[in-house]
Structures are given as structure tokens and as C-alpha cells.
Amino acid sequence: MFVIGFVFPGWFNIAKLLLLILLALTVLDTLILFYTNKGINGIRTLPEKLSNGDQNPVAITIENFYTFPVYTLIIDEIPEQFQVRNFQIERKLDPSSITELEYKLRPTERGEYHFGKLNIYVSSVFGLISRRFSFDDAVMIPTYPSFIQLRKYDLLAISNNLHQYGIKKVRRLGHTMEFEQIKDYVLGDDLRTINWKATAKKNQLMVNQFQDEKSQPVYSVIDKGRVMRMPFDGLSLLDYAINASLVISNVALKKQDKAGIFSFSKKVENRVVAERRTSQMNLILESLYNINTDFFESDFGRLYADIKRNITQRSLILLYTNFETLDGLHRQMPYLKGIAKSHLLVVIFFKNTELNNLITEKAETIQQAYDKVIAEKFAFEKRLIVNELKKYGIYSILTTPEDLTIDTINKYLEIKARGLL
Numbered sequence: 022m023f024v025i026g027f028v029f030p031g032w033f034n035i036a037k038l039l040l041l042i043l044l045a046l047t048v049l050d051t052l053i054l055f056y057t058n059k060g061i062n063g064i065r066t067l068p069e070k071l072s073n074g075d076q077n078p079v080a081i082t083i084e085n086f087y088t089f090p091v092y093t094l095i096i097d098e099i100p101e102q103f104q105v106r107n108f109q110i111e112r113k114l115d116p117s118s119i120t121e122l123e124y125k126l127r128p129t130e131r132g133e134y135h136f137g138k139l140n141i142y143v144s145s146v147f148g149l150i151s152r153r154f155s156f157d158d159a160v161m162i163p164t165y166p167s168f169i170q171l172r173k174y175d176l177l178a179i180s181n182n183l184h185q186y187g188i189k190k191v192r193r194l195g196h197t198m199e200f201e202q203i204k205d206y207v208l209g210d211d212l213r214t215i216n217w218k219a220t221a222k223k224n225q226l227m228v229n230q231f232q233d234e235k236s237q238p239v240y241s242v243i244d245k246g247r248v249m250r251m252p253f254d255g256l257s258l259l260d261y262a263i264n265a266s267l268v269i270s271n272v273a274l275k276k277q278d279k280a281g282i283f284s285f286s287k288k289v290e291n292r293v294v295a296e297r298r299t300s301q302m303n304l305i306l307e308s309l310y311n312i313n314t315d316f317f318e319s320d321f322g323r324l325y326a327d328i329k330r331n332i333t334q335r336s337l338i339l340l341y342t343n344f345e346t347l348d349g350l351h352r353q354m355p356y357l358k359g360i361a362k363s364h365l366l367v368v369i370f371f372k373n374t375e376l377n378n379l380i381t382e383k384a385e386t387i388q389q390a391y392d393k394v395i396a397e398k399f400a401f402e403k404r405l406i407v408n409e410l411k412k413y414g415i416y417s418i419l420t421t422p423e424d425l426t427i428d429t430i431n432k433y434l435e436i437k438a439r440g441l442l
Contacts (some may be wrong), residue, residue: 033321051146053089061085063156064232065097065139071164074256074264076125083122083141085114092144094151095122098137098159102130128164129255131263131310136160166309167264174268175275178379202230220306238336239264239273239433240294243284245312246319248343249373253422258296258371263309264339265369269339270305272430276437284306286317291325295336325356329363337442338365338430343370345399350406358413365442367416367432374421376400 026033042391054060066080086093095110101124114120128134137159203219206226219227241247243266249259270280274297281295282305291308293301319342328338338360344350360366376396382389403419410417416436420428436442 047149050150054152065157072169073168083120094142096140100134107265166267238279242340243340245284245314247284247316250316261422286326321353321356325359338364338366369418
């Protein structure tokens with residue numbers, strides 16, 4: 022308007038008047054925002070630790086001490102691992118009110134996450150001036166393997182309701198249970214359990230009573246080599262294996278078995294011996310949290326030698342690894358067969374979901390058709406790996422990363438129900 026005033030002089034006075042009004046409103050806006058030292062108060066509530074791969078809630082409570090409504094822009098200094106550079110929340114606060122809000126963070130790697138300050142910018146209805154309030158000093162929150170997933174299956178394991186999540190009940194074959202006592206026969210007892218010697222001695226039907234075998238060692242063995250570096254939905258295959266190991270260890274303990282874990286790459290590390298003590302889950306959780314790797318080539322020969330030397334009792338070995346080709350399996354097959362001679366070995370490896378997407382898409386060009394054929398070849402080779410392991414009496418689980426936990430629990434309960442261990 023000042024520029025227009027050079028051509029039309031009447032506009033110059035209007036421009037000066039509007040400028041004075043603007044300055045007056047700015048001064049007024051400044052006074053009403055800064056007249057008190059304590060305009061608002063903000064509190065950020067964080068969990069003690071974050072659960073890797075899950076949505077973790079972060080709560081913010083804002084108390085407005087102003088006697089008029091204000092508009093806020095909330096900028097929380099979230100950890101750099103999330104790489105969120107435009108985080109902000111806008112809220113209108115009623116006069117003399119308390120407002121609670123929540124946002125969620127999904128970490129995709131274990132370790133320390135450093136939160137900065139909670140910054141809240143306040144403006145009045147004029148919106149000419151913003152006043153910044155900063156709350157909460159920097160704080161570090163550790164990110165552990167998925168304990169949210171652990172809690173999800175905890176109660177279900179106790180109540181035997183795991184079949185609700187797709188786990189199938191398997192008919193028990195034979196009597197591979199521990200003998201408990203001899204008791205009188207009652208209607209409904211299995212006729213195959215009749216003890217004929219005790220029946221002849223007492224002159225009435227007597228049956229053997231069995232109880233489930235308990236306190237059997239269950240080891241989760243995590244390959245932290247380069248084959249476990251492949252990402253899926255933000256998490257590496259290694260982290261999916263770590264989360265599943267935490268859950269299956271808890272389920273094993275609830276089923277009265279011993280749970281243990283260790284990892285391997287160039288050497289065997291992060292060992293927790295299979296026990297049933299009260300503190301076992303804490304030991305496993307801390308050990309899984311501290312797994313670090315440079316994703317080197319894994320040494321299955323060292324793994325075989327370590328298991329042969331340190332695990333003397335027949336155990337269930339859940340080996341989390343990944344094989345993409347039959348050649349890769351054949352290189353490690355002598356060591357897998359050696360482990361399977363003394364223990365019940367279950368090899369758990371992953372489907373490549375990106376290949377599945379490529380296979381299901383319709384090919385429209387020659388290049389797409391070529392890519393589709395190659396993808397089908399790799400997917401077929403995964404199924405050949407399953408058959409190759411089965412040939413040598415080695416159990417296997419071929420699963421997608423998101424179904425890893427439930428498929429592993431499935432296999433464990435099947436093994437228990439069939440008395441294979």
C-alpha cells in the first residue's frame with residue numbers, strides 16, 4: 022500500500038494508519054502472552070523402556086493458566102533414530118484447562134533413544150507473536166526386544182488358549198510321558214494303560230497314570246550373520262528372531278520347560294543357560310537387548326562344536342537363520358546333521374515377501390516376465406530346502422517375518438503334544 026501511495030497519495034495515509042494498528046496489536050499480543058511467568062505447563066510421560074517393532078505411546082499433558090483460549094504448536098524433540106524432521110502437533114487450549122494428548126512411536130532397532138526437550142509455542146487469537154515454553158530435560162529411554170508381544174501371549178500360554186491365535190491342537194501319539202503312579206481304574210481311563218501285574222496282585226483293574234514330561238531344555242539359537250540383515254517393514258530379520266525368541270522362551274517357562282538362548286556369528290555369544298529360575302526371563306531379556314553384530318559370515322562349524330561341548334542333555338534347538346539357495350544349505354548341512362543327531366533341531370528361516378509380490382503381479386513386458394520367472398525359481402528353491410531338511414530328519418519352519426512368532430509357538434506346542442523331545 023505504501024508503494025501504491027506513490028501513485029495515489031490517498032493510499033499513503035491509509036497505509037500509515039494500518040501500520041499503527043498492526044504495531045498496536047503486536048504490542049497488545051506481546052503483553053497478554055508475556056504478562057505472566059507461568060502461562061502453561063507441559064509434562065511428557067514416557068514408558069520406562071520402548072518395545073522394539075511395536076507402537077509405543079507417549080503422553081503429553083498441558084495445563085493452560087491463561088484466562089483466555091490459546092493456540093499451541095507442540096514440537097517434541099524425538100530421538101534421531103526415527104528420522105522425523107517435521108514432527109508437530111497443533112491444539113487449541115480452553116482457558117484454565119488441562120489437555121491430554123498422545124502420539125505413538127515405533128522403534129525399529131534396539132539401543133538407547135535420547136529424547137530432547139518438549140517445546141510448546143503459544144499464540145493468542147491475534148496470532149502475531151508466539152511465546153515458547155520448554156519442558157523436560159533430555160532423557161534416555163532404552164529400546165528392548167518386543168515385550169508388548171511377550172505380554173500378548175503370556176496369559177494365553179497360562180490358560181492354554183493359544184489355539185485362538187491359529188495354534189492347532191495336535192493329538193498325542195503314544196505314551197512318551199513320565200510315569201507318576203498306579204491308581205484304580207475308573208470309567209473313561211485309557212485301556213492301554215492297564216497295569217496287568219498290579220491288577221493280578223489286587224484282583225481289580227489298576228492303571229498307570231502318567232504326567233507330561235517337564236523341565237526339558239529349549240534353546241533359541243540366533244544367527245546374527247549377514248543373512249539376517251535383510252529388512253522387512255523397518256526391522257531386520259535379526260530383530261524379528263530376537264522378538265520371537267523372547268516370546269518362545271516365556272511360553273517354554275510357562276509350560277514348565279527350561280529356556281535358554283545364545284547367538285552366533287564368528288563365535289558363540291550372549292549365552293543364557295537353560296534354567297527355570299525366577300530371574301530367567303530377565304536374564305534372557307537383557308541378553309537379547311545386548312546382541313550386537315557386524316553381520317559377518319556365520320560359522321556353523323563353531324556352532325556345532327559349541328553345542329556338542331556345552332549342551333549335553335537332549336534339547337530342543339530352535340535355530341533362527343536364513344537360507345536363500347540350496348547351495349547355501351548344502352554348505353552347512355554336515356553341521357546341521359551333526360546337531361540333529363544329539364538334539365531335536367528345528368531350522369527356522371524366512372520367505373522373501375518381496376518375491377511373493379513380484380510373483381503375483383501380472384507381467385506386461387519381457388523384462389517383467391523374466392523377473393517373475395526368476396522370482397518363482399527362488400521361491401521354489403525355498404520349498405526344496407524344506408524337503409532337503411526333512412530328508413535328514415530335521416524339522417523346519419518356513420515363515421514370513423510377521424508370522425514368525427506364532428509359527429514358532431505352533432511348532433513348539435506340536436513337538437510337546439507329539440512327545441518328540
